[in-house]
Amino acid sequence: MPDSPPSLDPVQLGAYFALVEVTSLLRHAVEQQLKEAGDLSYVQFQLLARLGDSPTGSHRMTDLADGVVYSRSGLTYQASLLEKAGLVVRAPSPDDERSTTVTITDAGRALLARVLPGHVEVVSGLLFEPLSRDDVRTLAALLAPVRDHMRSTPPRSAAPRRRKGGA
Amino acid sequence: MPDSPPSLDPVQLGAYFALVEVTSLLRHAVEQQLKEAGDLSYVQFQLLARLGDSPTGSHRMTDLADGVVYSRSGLTYQASLLEKAGLVVRAPSPDDERSTTVTITDAGRALLARVLPGHVEVVSGLLFEPLSRDDVRTLAALLAPVRDHMRSTPPRSAAPRRRKGGA
DNA sequence: TATTGTTATACTCTATAACTATA
DNA sequence: TATAGTTATAGAGTATAACAATA
Numbered sequence: 001m002p003d004s005p006p007s008l009d010p011v012q013l014g015a016y017f018a019l020v021e022v023t024s025l026l027r028h029a030v031e032q033q034l035k036e037a038g039d040l041s042y043v044q045f046q047l048l049a050r051l052g053d054s055p056t057g058s059h060r061m062t063d064l065a066d067g068v069v070y071s072r073s074g075l076t077y078q079a080s081l082l083e084k085a086g087l088v089v090r091a092p093s094p095d096d097e098r099s100t101t102v103t104i105t106d107a108g109r110a111l112l113a114r115v116l117p118g119h120v121e122v123v124s125g126l127l128f129e130p131l132s133r134d135d136v137r138t139l140a141a142l143l144a145p146v147r148d149h150m151r152s153t154p155p156r157s158a159a160p161r162r163r164k165g166g167a
Numbered sequence: 168m169p170d171s172p173p174s175l176d177p178v179q180l181g182a183y184f185a186l187v188e189v190t191s192l193l194r195h196a197v198e199q200q201l202k203e204a205g206d207l208s209y210v211q212f213q214l215l216a217r218l219g220d221s222p223t224g225s226h227r228m229t230d231l232a233d234g235v236v237y238s239r240s241g242l243t244y245q246a247s248l249l250e251k252a253g254l255v256v257r258a259p260s261p262d263d264e265r266s267t268t269v270t271i272t273d274a275g276r277a278l279l280a281r282v283l284p285g286h287v288e289v290v291s292g293l294l295f296e297p298l299s300r301d302d303v304r305t306l307a308a309l310l311a312p313v314r315d316h317m318r319s320t321p322p323r324s325a326a327p328r329r330r331k332g333g334a
Numbered sequence: 335t336a337t338t339g340t341t342a343t344a345c346t347c348t349a350t351a352a353c354t355a356t357a
Numbered sequence: 358t359a360t361a362g363t364t365a366t367a368g369a370g371t372a373t374a375a376c377a378a379t380a
Contacts, residue, residue: 008287012295015303018310019294023190025317028237041369061339070195071372076340078370098338098379120175126320127186128179130312136182139309143185145297150192153293208346228362238349243363245347265356265361337380346371357360 026126033122038115043069043078045115048087051104052112058103060093087111193293200289205282210236210245212282215254218271219279225270227260254278 008016027042034040040048046068051057065075079102082088087108093099104112128136175183194209201207207215213235218224232242246269249255254275260266271279295303 007283008290008295011300011303011307012291015307015310016290016294018307018314019190022310022314022317023186025314029317072339074371096380100339116174123175123183124179126317127183127313128175130316131309133178135309136178138305140178140182140185142298142302142306142309143182143189146294147185147189147192149297150189150196150293239362241348263357267362341376353364
């Protein structure tokens with residue numbers, strides 16, 4: 001097939017660059033706050049937040065890896081750090097002996113509670129300050145379909161094309 | 168102590184989570200493409216792109232550091248990698264002997280050209296596919312003020328109070 | 335045989351501090 | 358004294374591959 005457009009139009013470029021810069025600055029500020037307030041990396045915070053959100057306070061390792069981190073070993077590393085810090089506990093799943101269930105502890109919830117207000121403050125002050133309620137609604141409405149589309153689009157070539165002959 | 172707003176409202180939460188997820192997935196896809204197409208990290212790509220955009224093909228180290236990376240030593244590290252690969256050249260500035268001017272080479276431009284189409288393809292296919300032209304316009308219009316606001320908001324406690332006259 | 339998770343390992347990246355040289 | 362950049366170093370994070378155990 002013919003080449004895709006070799007470039008983005010100016011409007012797209014503007015949106016793309018703004019998105020990159022905004023999220024980069026936001027991420028940086030958030031990471032600093034998390035580090036200061038609770039000595040947590042962003043990934044660790046995401047893991048705790050996911051566990052805290054869950055009705056049971058638990059998730060399977062694989063589910064966490066799919067949602068937050070991109071490799072299993074990476075999650076094992078982070079989970080063992082969190083466990084060492086007493087913020088989570090790991091136990092074999094009751095229903096499937098292969099699985100490991102990660103559960104947030106009281107200490108984990110406490111840390112989450114201690115860190116969250118500052119987190120919210122940063123996000124409010126940096127991201128939402130210049131946006132009206134309607135703006136925020138619009139933004140959410142724009143991003144939702146993008147997220148759904150990304151979720152449903154298999155990361156081309158992400159799936160291990162382990163075929164030896166392949167390009 | 169009086170708590171700050173303990174939480175974001177549901178609309179804000181939705182926008183925030185969508186933003187985080189969208190940019191996370193996008194970043195991941197882009198990084199993979201850059202790695203495959205040109206063995207470039209995202210930071211390295213950003214540096215080359217900035218240099219390629221410049222009319223002179225050059226920037227001072229400090230200007231690059233301010234725009235892309237957050238520490239000078241980090242930039243020195245990346246610049247030396249790029250120089251080793253023949254993609255940029257470093258030379259003392261003519262006007263200020265303290266400064267170093269980084270300039271993209273022909274090889275650097277060639278690599279950029281080889282990598283860009285795939286980059287555009289990923290961004291188009293992932294980010295812009297589900298958005299109409301008006302959507303993109305709206306998105307850009309929403310993010311621009313946020314970016315400006317973030318730029319003008321000193322990262323609380325980030326800057327080691329290097330402010331000259333100020334506080 | 336496929337899936338879940340861990341381990342060992344190697345590598346990339348980043349930041350801090352000490353240092354040099356120029357303004 | 359302040360600024361620009363480099364170096365040394367140390368630490369965090371990530372991914373790949375080999376492995377063990379269960380389905």
